[in-house]
Amino acid sequence: MSPTSASRSIGELEPLALDFLAYLELERGLSRNTLAAYRSDLLQFGEFLRRRDIGPLQAQHGDLAAFLAELSAGGPAAPVSAATLRRKTACLRSFYRHLRREGAITHDPTAELRGPRRTQRLPSALTRGEVMRLLGEPRGSEPLALRDRALLELMYACGLRASEVTGMELGDIDLEEGVLRTRGKGAKERIVPVGSSAVAATRAYLQRGRPVLVGVQVQSKLLVNRRGGGLTRQGLYKIVQGHARRAGLDEKMSPHTLRHTFATHLLAGGCDLRSLQEMLGHADLATTQVYTHLSAERLKDVYFESHPRAKRRG
Secondary structure, eight states: OOHHHHHHHHHHHHHHHHHHHHHHHHTSOOOHHHHHHHHHHHHHHHHHHHHHTOOTTTOOHHHHHHHHHHHHHTSSSOOOOHHHHHHHHHHHHHHHHHHHHTTSOSSOTTTTOOOOOOOOOOOOOOOHHHHHHHHTOSOSSSHHHHHHHHHHHHHHHHTOOHHHHHHOBGGGEETTTTEEEEEOGGGOEEEEEOOHHHHHHHHHIIIIIHHHHHTTSOOOBSSBOTTSSBOOHHHHHHHHHHHHHHTTOGGGOOTTHHHHHHHHHHHHTTOOHHHHHHHHTOSSHHHHTHHHHHHHHHHHHHHHHHOTTOOOOO
């Protein structure tokens, strides 16, 4: 392989990738994290093509399949996980569909490309008692305790993603009406009800906690750190994990545990699937249906605990 051909394949990919990422950001509204991941995926793919002396517009199905097979087997580096492989497959399929729409290619080499099958893994959820332990963990009336109580109450009351919590601004919540506006994936806005406990915790934080943390600086974010700056996702994770650890729940907690718990408890309480889909901000009802499995398990528990003629087998 000559240096000229190698540099040509990398050089050819860069403007195509930049145009693709701009399309995802401006027209599809994808998050910065997703854009950064896709950029990394395309750079890795470009390096693979360079080693094969192939340009991205000349790549065929076999080349892309070989790239994914190398990642799975751990070619130059350690093998990637099935979830990462699915994301890279999705990136390549979206990239080549974009190239075909733009007329850069006539045949999509990813048309028959398939990533590893997604296993149906049920999300973990806390029991009602565990939720009460977690929500009761931030104690006292110090500004950070008030903030943490509001944060946890809002996450459980509204089923928010971590990025949605940290992205909330002061004008996004109406405590009098008991609703908030949040921006989910693809920058899609939705309105979610806020329960009375979360309203009370947020009001206490806004009255006695946030003003102390923010001081005289101008800050639009609802939730702030100890220096008055907007709370980051990393900061949010540390707060949640810290209280989970003190409540003895650290092994059961993940960044989305309160979101999963919100959905599970609503379904168990009689909420219909369509309403839950709207509150979670799922584009596809199939995504929401995973929670019906959790509720079915809860129904079985209630049945076997309550019915006088029932006995759990095994």
